[in-house]
Each structure stands twice: as C-alpha cells, then as structure tokens.
Amino acid sequence: LWLITGIRRRQPGEPPVENGWIPYLGCALQFGANPLEFLQSRQKKHGHIFTCKIAGQYVHFLCDPFSYHAVIRQGRHLDWKKFHFDASAKAFGHESMDPSHGYTTENLHQTFLKTLQGEALSPLIETMMENLQSTMLQSGVLKPKLSEWQSDGIFAFCYKIMFEAGYLTLFGKELDGDQSIARQQAQKALVLNALENFKEFDKIFPALIAGLPIHVFKSAYSARENLAKTMLHENLSKRANVSDLICLRMLLNDTLSTFNELSKARTHVAMLWASQANTLPATFWTLFYMIRCPEAMKAASKEVMRTFESSYQKVDPLNSRLVLTREQLDNMPVLDSIIKEAMRLSSASLNVRIAKSDFLLHLDNNESYHIRKDDVIALYPPMIHFDPEIYEDPLTYKYDRYLDENGQEKTSFYRKGRKLRYYYMPFGSGVTKCPGRFFAVHEIKQFLSLLLAYFEMELLDPDVKEPPLDQSRAGLGVLQPTYDVDFRYRLKSH
Ligand code: HEM
Secondary structure: OHHHHOOOOOOOOOOOEEOOOEOOOEOHHHHHHOHHHHHHHHHHHHOOEEEEEEOOEEEEEEOOHHHOHHHHOOOOOEEOHHHHHHHHHHHHOOOOOOHHHOOEOOOHHHHHHHHHOHHHHHHHHHHHHHHHHHHHOOOOOOOOOOOOOEEEEHHHHHHHHHHHHHHHHHHOEEOOOOOOHHHHHHHHHHHHHHHHHHHHHHHOHHHHHOOOOHHHOHHHHHHHHHHHHHOOHHHHOOEEOOOHHHHHHHHHHHHHEOOOHHHHHHHHHHHHHHHHOOHHHHHHHHHHHHHHOHHHHHHHHHHHHHHHHHOOOOOOHHHOOOOOOHHHHHOOHHHHHHHHHHHHHHEEEOEEEEEOOOEEEEOOOOOEEEEOOOOEEEEOOHHHHOOOOOOOOOOOOOOOOOEOOOOOEOOOOEEOOEEOOOOOOOOOOHHHOOOOHHHHHHHHHHHHHHHHHHEEEEEOOOOOOOOOEOHHHOEEEEOOEOOOOEEEEEEOOO
16 A cells, blocks of 8 residues: 555664655645744654655655764765756756756856855955945935935845845946946846846745746746846846856856857856845844844944954945955954854755665764665754754844854854754755855845944834744745834934
8 A cells, every 4th residue: 555655664774754644745734834843843753863755755854963964974875966956957947057967067066166265255245345335325326315214124125235236246237338327227227127036036936946837937937037138148248347156157158068048048047046045035134133132233333343443444425435355354253143143043944965875874873774765865954053952042032142252253062062063054064065155144244334334223113023934935045034124224424
C-alpha cells in the first residue's frame, strides 16, 4: 500500500519520518502556515533530525547547530548547485546556468566573488553612498520641503530609497549629457517603474519556487518581461557607471554562453532580484526596530556622528557629499548589532543541499543516519535565531545583543555551555553563502548613517506593535511585514 500511496516507511538507520496527512503535499500545509512552530514541535518529538514529506519531496531537517558543519562543509555526497540553478531558471525564465547543461561555461560563483567582494567592494560602496544621498535628498528633482515633516510608511520609504540607489549602483545611469530637471525626472520615473515591476514580480516569487508556471500570473509575467526589456544588452550598453558585476556578466553572457538576447537580459533580472529582494525588507526591519527603541537611536546617532566627526566631515544637506570608507563602515559595531538583531528576528532562509548518492550522515552526538539519493537536507536558521538557550528572550528586540562588554562585536554565543560556531545565519552557509553579504550590510549601514545624520525621525504612534511577519515567503530569505508602519521625518537644522 505504501508503494501505491507514495508514503515512505522509515528504514533502520533512517531519521524518523513525518508523512503528513495529505498524499503528495505531506506536511506542506502545516509547514507553510508557520515553519518555525512546526519544526520546533517536531524537534520536541523527534530530536536532532527528522524527515518531512513536503510537496512530494523528502526533506531531512537537521536541528542541532553543533551538527551543522556536517552539511555545511562541502562534502562529496551533497550537491547545492542543482537546487540553485533549477530555482533561478524556473523563476526568471533563462536557460540553465549550470555549465554541465551546455548553455554557458561561466563559473557564476567566481563571477560573484570577483565583483562583489575584495577590491570590488570599495567602488560599489562609493557609488552607493552618492546614489543614496541624491535619492534621499532628492537633489535636482522637484524637492518636497524636506525641512517640514513628511509622513510615509517605513516600508514604502525604505523600498523607494534603497531600490533606486541600489538599482543605479548596479545598473548605472543613462548615458546622457542632458542633466535638465525634465531629464532627471524621466530617469527617476524609469527607476520607479522598475520598482513597481519588481514588486509585482516579487509577490509571486514563492509560487514560482514552489513550481507554479509564471504564465498563470499574467501581470507578474509582464512585469518580469518589462524588467528584462530594460536589461537587454543593447540598453545596458547605453548606461554609464555600470557595476563590475553587471559589466562582467554582460561580457561572459556574450562570450561564454549561447543564450539569446532575451535570456541574457533575464539573467540580469535575476541579479536585480538577488540584490534587492532581501535587502529591502532587511532595511525596513532595521529602521523600524531602531526608530522604536530610543536607546538604539541614541547609541546609533552617537556612533554615526563620531564617525563623521573623526574624518572632519560636516553634515550639510545643501552640499551632500558625505563619505564612509570601507574601514569606517567596518568600525561601526552599534549599527552592525542593530542590523544583525533586526535580521535575527526577520530572516527565514532555508539552507538546502541535495544528496548525490545514498550516504551516512554523521551527527555531532556520534549518531549516524542513512540518507537516500535525491533526498533534501535542510537547515532552517530561525531554529537557532529563536532558541532561548542561545538568545535569552528570543522574541524581544535587543539592539545591543551583538555587542560585547567593550562595545565591540560579540562573537561568543553558547548552547548548553558549549560555544557555537553557527549562531547567526541570515546569509546562508558554506559554498552557497550570499556573495553580496558584505555589500548588503554596508549599504544598510550607509542608509542608516545618512538618515541619522540628515534627518529627525519618529513613529506616528510611538507604541506601535511590530507587524507580523508574512510567512508566505518563509524559506526564501528576509520576510516582509504584513503591513506598513507610519513614521515622519524632516531635515535637522544644522
Ligand atoms: C544568495 C541572503 C543581499 C547577491 C543569497 C542567499 C541568501 C542570501 C540566504 C542564498 C544562500 C543559499 O541558498 O544558501 C541575502 C540577504 C541580503 C542579501 C539576507 C540582504 C540583507 C544581497 C545583495 C546582493 C546579493 C545586496 C548583490 C548585490 C546574491 C547572489 C546570490 C545570493 C548573487 C546567489 C549566489 C549563488 O547562487 O551562488 N543571498 N542576500 N545578495 N545573494 Fe544575497
């Protein structure tokens, strides 16, 4: 019978199995409703590892952080490429980027490391700082009176500012000597249009990853294709100050792949999505929690002012040329802790590997489990981020959680008296760890620094509760709030 219904029986040496109530879907609905609650309840029942059937796939959830290294280190039995390449091709509509499929010989991993880390980071940060300032202070374009209170949703505000600045930083500006107000407004309209398309497409991203075809979603499909049109190589090549990432990807698309022009453009849409989809909600949570916590605001402002003063920079919105070097950004432990704490509370990325063959997975407690070929092994970092044995009062926001007694970055976290190697994982792990993580944290620090330097900010309702997380995106990264929260801001008088 179990062969007919597709239900797996636990074999000796395998982790305990939860087949769920529904054939094929298995535990998908319970998991989807609230993954953290579901996994915590199963962990209580089964211990360090258990298997759930989710939408036809058997997924082994490993819950013991001391055993994480068994999955994170690149073992010969585990494959990470299959999931990544498949997911990207499915969502963005380009042909496979897996070199073994024959459409390209580009080593994407190398491309990312070369253009987002090391020496590539400083120019990225520099451009981002300029773009953030001109976006935030609306220089050139019809200015609202920023010296008077402006009200907005924090989510809407973060999306507008960070998307525009991030988009221009990666994809450059239109190559056009004409700097008239009309021209600038047209450029701005183009970016805001891209933001609308991005949001329309991003809404259905979880459905695409779950396997639904994009044609079911007409407006999201046209949103994605509109974005792709703006990223055809003939259009990108008319832009100035395009980032190393996009320049190199264009070159490698042209020289190493057999993609047609539309497919090439769709690979750039994938880059846009990767660079924004997590950064935008992460910026929202960081700003929201910071504004709501007076001690956090105070400590952050102090750090920001100290940083600008120590490099003799004057904050002047009429001459907005503040600079933060990589070194300065690396030396802002308060902002660092504020960002980490917001992401601890809001990130929910599933770290996934696929078994290339039957093998024995060795856990930290000396137990070993048989894993079958093609099964998925998953780590769900919120299990650590909300573990009360690691983080006291895990549901409470504490802006200084990641500061030690000297006010520097805290890196010692313990569980049952043992020091943890993995205690904070919003960027994934091992080979699939986000290659843009340094840029991401730097750009959020820049955003906060500029806001704190130029503006006064306050919540319209100082006692507002945090909006619940939208769990429909659980597994994919930083979760969005289910609704926006209003605040107001105005230029400080300097
Ligand atoms: C992949 C998180 C910002 C570029 C990932 C992954 C996570 C992640 C969890 C997948 C790792 C895995 O599957 O194990 C985040 C978060 C961000 C952020 C939380 C912001 C707060 C950025 C930015 C960029 C970027 C700003 C680029 C400018 C990428 C790329 C990949 C990726 C290219 C795919 C890597 C690959 O497939 O090898 N990110 N990311 N990310 N991220 Fe980020």
